[in-house]
Amino acid sequence: AMAVPLSFAGKVVLVTGAGGGLGREYALAFGERGASVVVNDLGGDIKGGGKSSSAADKVVEEIKAKGGKAVANYDSVEDGEKLIKAALDAFGRIGKFDIQYLVILIILNGILRDRSFARTSDLDWDLIHRVHLRGSFIVTRAAWNHMKKQQFGRIIMTSSAAGIYGNFGQANYSAAKLGLLGLANTLAIEGQKYNIHCNTIAPTAGSRLTQTVMPPDLLKSLKAEYVAPLVLWLCHEQCQENGGLFEVGAGWIGKLRWERTLGSIVRHKDQHMTPEEVRDKWDQICDFTSATKPATIQESLHTLVEVLSKVEAGEGLRANPAHALASSTSGINPVNAIGKMLGEMTFSYTHMHCVLYALGVGLSTREPDHLKFLYEGHEDFSCLPTFGVIPAQASMLEGGLGSLPGLNFDPTKLLHGEQYLELYKPLPTSGTLTSKASVADILDKGSGALILLDIHTYSNHELVCYNQFSLFIVGAGGFGGKRSSERAVATVPPPNRAPDAVVTDETTRDQAALYRLSGDWNPLHIDPNFAALGGFKSPILHGLCSFGFAARHVLRQYADNDVSRFKSIKVRFVKPVLPGQAIQTLMWKEGNRIHFECKVKETGAVVLAGAYIDLHTSHRLCLEMKKMMVMTSQTEGLQSDLVFAEIGRRIKDLGGELVKKVNAIFGWEITKGGKTAAQWTIDLKTGNGALHKGLYNGKTDVTFTVSDEDFMDVVVGKLNPQKAFFAGKLKVRGNIMLSQKLETILKDYAKL
Numbered sequence: 001a002m003a004v005p006l007s008f009a010g011k012v013v014l015v016t017g018a019g020g021g022l023g024r025e026y027a028l029a030f031g032e033r034g035a036s037v038v039v040n041d042l043g044g045d046i047k048g049g050g051k052s053s054s055a056a057d058k059v060v061e062e063i064k065a066k067g068g069k070a071v072a073n074y075d076s077v078e079d080g081e082k083l084i085k086a087a088l089d090a091f092g093r094i095g096k097f098d099i100q101y102l103v104i105l106i107i108l109n110g111i112l113r114d115r116s117f118a119r120t121s122d123l124d125w126d127l128i129h130r131v132h133l134r135g136s137f138i139v140t141r142a143a144w145n146h147m148k149k150q151q152f153g154r155i156i157m158t159s160s161a162a163g164i165y166g167n168f169g170q171a172n173y174s175a176a177k178l179g180l181l182g183l184a185n186t187l188a189i190e191g192q193k194y195n196i197h198c199n200t201i202a203p204t205a206g207s208r209l210t211q212t213v214m215p216p217d218l219l220k221s222l223k224a225e226y227v228a229p230l231v232l233w234l235c236h237e238q239c240q241e242n243g244g245l246f247e248v249g250a251g252w253i254g255k256l257r258w259e260r261t262l263g264s265i266v267r268h269k270d271q272h273m274t275p276e277e278v279r280d281k282w283d284q285i286c287d288f289t290s291a292t293k294p295a296t297i298q299e300s301l302h303t304l305v306e307v308l309s310k311v312e313a314g315e316g317l318r319a320n321p322a323h324a325l326a327s328s329t330s331g332i333n334p335v336n337a338i339g340k341m342l343g344e345m346t347f348s349y350t351h352m353h354c355v356l357y358a359l360g361v362g363l364s365t366r367e368p369d370h371l372k373f374l375y376e377g378h379e380d381f382s383c384l385p386t387f388g389v390i391p392a393q394a395s396m397l398e399g400g401l402g403s404l405p406g407l408n409f410d411p412t413k414l415l416h417g418e419q420y421l422e423l424y425k426p427l428p429t430s431g432t433l434t435s436k437a438s439v440a441d442i443l444d445k446g447s448g449a450l451i452l453l454d455i456h457t458y459s460n461h462e463l464v465c466y467n468q469f470s471l472f473i474v475g476a477g478g479f480g481g482k483r484s485s486e487r488a489v490a491t492v493p494p495p496n497r498a499p500d501a502v503v504t505d506e507t508t509r510d511q512a513a514l515y516r517l518s519g520d521w522n523p524l525h526i527d528p529n530f531a532a533l534g535g536f537k538s539p540i541l542h543g544l545c546s547f548g549f550a551a552r553h554v555l556r557q558y559a560d561n562d563v564s565r566f567k568s569i570k571v572r573f574v575k576p577v578l579p580g581q582a583i584q585t586l587m588w589k590e591g592n593r594i595h596f597e598c599k600v601k602e603t604g605a606v607v608l609a610g611a612y613i614d615l616h617t618s619h620r621l622c623l624e625m626k627k628m629m630v631m632t633s634q635t636e637g638l639q640s641d642l643v644f645a646e647i648g649r650r651i652k653d654l655g656g657e658l659v660k661k662v663n664a665i666f667g668w669e670i671t672k673g674g675k676t677a678a679q680w681t682i683d684l685k686t687g688n689g690a691l692h693k694g695l696y697n698g699k700t701d702v703t704f705t706v707s708d709e710d711f712m713d714v715v716v717g718k719l720n721p722q723k724a725f726f727a728g729k730l731k732v733r734g735n736i737m738l739s740q741k742l743e744t745i746l747k748d749y750a751k752l
Contacts, residue, residue, distance in 0.1 A: 006236050009034030012091045013104040013235070014084070016040045016077050016139060019055025022158075022203055025224040026231050027059050031068030033232070035104070038087040039063070040073040077135030084142035104154045104235045117171045125172045132176040137183065144196075153196035154235040157184040161202050161247065164256070177202075181245060188243030197242040199234045202256075203227040204249030226251045259291045263303075269311050293475075299413070301533045333479070337407045342437040347391035347457075350430045351376040353518070354383040357390060360515035361548030362505055369561055376429070383427040385566035386551045389419065389544055390518055392455040392467035395435035397519075407439070407451070416543050417450065418470035420489040422568035424463050424720060434458045440468070441488065444481030449473045452488055463720065486737065491572045491610025494595040499586035503553040504601055507541060511579045515545040540576035546583060546598060546607050547571055553585040554594045554613045564616065567592075571611040575600075583607065592617065616717070639712045640670050644680050648691040656688045662741045667696060667703035670711060677708060702734035 013030045017023040019041030031037045041056040056072035063070035071090040075083045115124050136157060147153025162170045163177025180200065187198040230248050233239055245256045264284035267273035278285070294300045358373040361384065365374060372380045435457045443450040453469040468489050508514075512525040520542055523530040531539045551569055552561075559565040577583060582601035587594055592615045598608040651658060662684040670678040681696040683689055706714075710729045713719035724730040732739065 005033070006232060006238070007034050008104075008232075008236070011035045011104055012038065012087060014038040014040060014087050014139075014143070016083070016135075018059055020059075022224045022227055024059050025228040027070070028062060028066075029228040029232055030104075030235075031063035031070055032066060035069075036091045037063060037068065037070040038073055038083075038090060039070055040075065040077075040083060042074060042076050076131075077139050078130060080135070080138030080140075080142040083139055084146070088146070115172075116169050120172055128172040129176050129179075132173070133179045133183070136180055140183075140187065147191070147196045148194045151195050152237065153191065153194070154237075154239075155184070155187060155191075155196065155198040156231055156234060157181070157198065157200045159184075159200050159202045159245070161204065164202055164245075164247075184245075185243055192242060197234075197239070199241055199244045199246070201227070201230060201234075202245070202247045204247070257293055257295065259288065259293055260300075261286060261288050261291055265307055265311060267311060295475075296535075299475075304533075337439050338442055340439050342395065345391075345395040345435050345437075346432055347394050347435065348432045349391075351381070353390075354387060354429050356514075357387045357518045357548070358384055360511070360518050361386070361545055361552060362507065362511070363552065369556070372561065381429060382561075382563045383429045384548065384552060385423055385427065385555070385563050386421065386544075386548045386569065387427055388421050388423055388457065388465040389467060389547070391433045391435050391457050392421075392437075392465070392469070393544070394519055395437050395455055395457075396453060396469060413448075413474040413476070415472040415474060416469070416573055417472040418468075418489075418491065418570070418572045419544065419547060420466075420468040420568065420570045422466045423566055424465060426563045426566075427464060428459060431459055433464065441485040442481060443483055443485055443488075444477050444479055445472070445483065446477045447474070449476035449479070449481070452485060454487075463722065489570055491570055492595065492612050493610055494586075494597055495588045495590060497588070499597075500589050501557050501587045502584060503557060503587070504582055504584045505549055505553065506582045507545075507549070507577060507579055509580045511545065512539055512541045513579075515542050515548075520544070536576070538578060541579055541581075543573040543576065546573075546577050549583050550585050550596055550598050550608055550611065551613060554587060554596055557587060558589060558594050559615055567614040567616050569611070569613045571608045574606045574609050577607055638670060638672065638678055638708045640678065640708050643711075643715055644668075644691065644693070647682060651682075651684075651689045651691055658684050659687070659689045664701045664735075664738045664741055665698065666738070667700035669703065669705040671705065671707045672709075700734065702732060702736065702738045704739075705731040705733075 008030055011030075011034075013027075013035045015023050015027045015030070015037065018027040018037075018039040023039075023041065027037050027039050039056045039059045041059075053072065053074050056074060060070045060072045069091075071086075073083060073086045075086065077083065115121070140155060143153070143155075157180045159180050160173070160177040161167070162174045163179075163181065166174050184198045184200040187196070190196075191198055227248050230246060230253050234241055234244075234246075247254050247256060262284075264281040266277040266281050266285075292303075294303075355374055355376065358370075363370040363373050363384075365371060372378045372382050373384055375381065435455050437453055437455040440452040440454040442452070449472070451469075451471040451473065453471060455467040455469070456463060457465045457467070470488070516522070516525055522542075524534055524536070525531075525539050525542055528538055531537075547569075550571070551566075555561055555563070555566060577600055581603075584599045584601045585596055586599070587596045589595075594613045594615065596608070596611050596613065597606060598611070599606055665685050666682040668678075668680040668682070669676050670680070679694055679696065681692040681698075681700060683692065683698075685701075706724070706729065710719060710724060714721050714724060714730075719729075721730060725732065
């Protein structure tokens with residue numbers, strides 16, 4: 001960090017109260033590092049009396065003497081517009097200092113009128129609030145639009161230990177200083193999207209304000225220069241801290257946050273709540289063991305929502321209601337959870353569920369080719385492929401994920417991050433499916449924990465589909481786990497070119513109300529009050545509903561709504577859609593992989609990112625391959641030769657690209673009549689790749705042995721590769737995990 005000094009060249013900094021003490025140190029430090037500084041100081045005494053230009057002028061001269069750029073300003077913070085205008089007049093014109101806008105605002109307003117509370121007059125109260133709280137509001141408001149326009153701003157509010165903890169004789173000052181923290185917290189929220197960051201510091205340093213209340217020896221060690229480095233870092237463009245509160249002094253810096261006990265439920269359903277019950281539960285109410293640390297109003301209100309559900313369920317009648325809340329605090333132990341199975345779940349459905357789901361993801365009888373998904377009497381009645389998430393989600397919701405050892409978390413902090421779905425055959429339009437869910441991995445992302453939940457769904461013991469839910473638990477990170485996993489199905493960015501196709505589809509005002517009938521009953525998608533608790537202006541559309549919209553767009557655009565061609569889909573959820581908004585799907589075709597991205601048409605906000613759908617080769621091409629295989633068989637050749645010939649052509653066309661993606665060497669031993677009939681090596685590790693027939697002198701990373709007949713059954717979809725492996729028909733030597741990369745070169749012809 002010392003090798004790259006922080007520079008503020010090209011930045012305008014306004015420091016109020018900069019004629020002495022902390023403000024002077026800030027102004028000098030910014031001036032030394034290239035900033036153009038507006039030194040504001042009214043020049044009054046600590047009680048707010050008098051006025052003098054000398055304090056600000058002296059600081060300006062000091063900055064200029066060191067080669068810096070500065071101007072003085074003597075306006076009161078109560079004249080915020082004049083103060084900001086002075087800054088822009090001094091540094092706002094190109095040609096003077098080549099700076100256009102005010103970008104950094106350090107608010108340090110300093111007067112005291114200390115009185116015991118009983119002796120505090122209206123004037124004592126009003127003057128302190130006018131200067132400290134209202135003055136900060138006025139100056140910030142005047143600068144706000146300039147910061148929004150340039151998409152950058154840094155604001156520092158100066159609070160005090162008296163505001164955080166209280167202090168005898170400073171009721172007026174304490175109230176104003178804590179008020180600044182509330183102001184700063186809201187500015188941090190509103191400014192985030194404009195790259196305006198607002199932080200609060202509570203400094204302890206020798207100044208005009210502290211020289212009357214601190215011993216001289218202590219004042220010497222509390223130098224203002226020990227505070228300035230924190231202010232400079234918080235104001236630098238590299239610093240992403242926002243909404244923080246810091247105590248600083250004597251060379252020490254600490255960050256503060258709120259802490260809250262788990263509390264206790266002290267009322268019961270259909271009964272009056274009494275003060276006696278509060279008295280009896282007082283120890284639990286005040287017990288900070290396993291305390292939570294809410295950081296937003298949404299996190300704060302989540303607990304109340306949970307309490308309401310527990311009271312409704314009668315759980316408040318337990319001997320220790322706090323225990324119910326304790327079970328929801330985050331406690332992640334990957335060792336105990338990874339590999340654990342949830343309860344096996346069955347899901348029975350009829351054609352009605354398929355039709356209801358299709359309507360939920362926007363299909364309509366207005367479109368003739370939608371009828372095959374909406375009318376059970378249609379000659380080609382089919383179930384949409386993405387219906388495969390429905391039985392899996394039911395398994396996840398009802399399987400007791402949070403009850404597994406090592407997965408102790410608050411379900412209200414659970415976010416759906418990504419989704420992968422793979423189909424092994426078209427979904428039946430009715431029947432009973434069995435899902436088996438297991439925790440594949442748990443990752444520590446710092447700000448939260450990421451759970452990879454694998455769910456395999458079967459019909460009559462045959463694998464129908466596989467889902468991977470990526471579930472993010474806010475605030476559950478920091479347990480020392482790994483940050484990435486080989487088991488995670490990765491998202492893939494789209495090609496760097498204009499999309500090949502764009503489809504826009506409007507959702508209806510009732511889209512979420514309709515989709516939730518497929519099994520996701522979360523009130524976030526229907527109840528305005530509940531949505532408000534989650535920080536949304538109105539109920540939002542289910543992420544998996546947008547997922548369904550996008551999938552059918554791709555299926556229609558590139559597969560003519562042929563569900564047998566759908567292989568898999570992967571998406572990352574970015575932002576929600578509001579019912580009634582239009583979803584725009586941008587698509588890029590790369591072989592049988594269709595990359596896509598979804599946006600809200602009205603706002604341009606990205607909804608789904610890093611997404612793709614893999615398609616199987618069309619039925620027509622499969623028939624042509626089968627015909628060629630029959631012809632080859634009649635001439636007593638190996639049918640598999642056809643596939644390897646195609647692989648060879650593909651390596652010639654895309655070899656360099658495939659080497660980058662795969663970086664492995666695959667060996668194949670094709671048998672016939674129990675004896676090795678052919679050997680092939682696919683080298684996607686050396687140069688631009690190569691295909692070798694016959695004995696290979698080098699070393700392969702993984703080798704597959706399979707009969708010619710079984711190989712082709714897998715290629716055309718008659719034999720499931722997993723079944724072939726477990727039945728001993730497909731043998732693997734070496735790094736078995738590399739078999740997943742075969743998809744890159746065989747995806748048009750096989751499931752291997």
